[in-house]
Amino acid sequence: xxxxxxxxxxxxxxxxxxxxxxxxxxxxxxAWTRGGARLYVPRKVPVxxxxxxxxGSKGVEALQRRYVCKTIPLPQGPAGKLQRAWxxxxxxxxxxxxxxxxxxxxxLSERSVYNLRRRxxxxxxxxxxxxxxxxxxxxxxxxxSPLDPFMEAAA
Numbered sequence: 304x305x306x307x308x309x310x311x312x313x314x315x316x317x318x319x320x321x322x323x324x325x326x327x328x329x330x331x332x333x334a335w336t337r338g339g340a341r342l343y344v345p346r347k348v349p350v351x352x353x354x355x356x357x358x359g360s361k362g363v364e365a366l367q368r369r370y371v372c373k374t375i376p377l378p379q380g381p382a383g384k385l386q387r388a389w390x391x392x393x394x395x396x397x398x399x400x401x402x403x404x405x406x407x408x409x410x411l412s413e414r415s416v417y418n419l420r421r422r423x424x425x426x427x428x429x430x431x432x433x434x435x436x437x438x439x440x441x442x443x444x445x446x447x448s449p450l451d452p453f454m455e456a457a458a
Contacts, residue, residue: 306323314330315378317342317366317370317375317376317377317378318330318331318333318334318378320365320366320369321333321358321362321365321366323365324361324362324364324365325358325359325361325362325365329357329358329359329361329362330358330362332357332358333354333357333358333362333377334377334378334379336353336357337357337377338377338378338379339377339378339379340376340377341374341375341376341377342354342366342374342375342376342377343373343374344366344367344370344371344372344373344374344375345371345372346367346371346372348363348367354366388409388410388411389409389419391405391408391409391410392405392406392408392409392411392415392416392419393405393419393423394408395408395409396416396420396423402416402417402420
């Protein structure tokens, strides 16, 4: 994935590191499975370790180069509930929806969409760096992957 596409997504540092090494899908999966929690990056990762299953060997190696034997906050990034709502509202506005239409599409209030629109015009990043504490647990992706909107945005 090229740097310009990653810049457009405004990924937090830990997720960006994984995305650069192992791809955007691995980074978003990491945010979906463990976002909002702390992540210990072990020196040696067993073959059956959950981190290896989620981000692959390239992602683990990238995390180890930077964070080996450290505990880091793992942000939700684009997997956070608020970020997903902001992204949905932003896409609706970009496609010409009214504020009311964007609010309905994103599950936000009209006031929230007005505030979002004002902040976007002033350069707000949709995925702020500090880890949100909304909580995210393991997700069964099924056929409709929650990664789809983010993969489309990166394309």
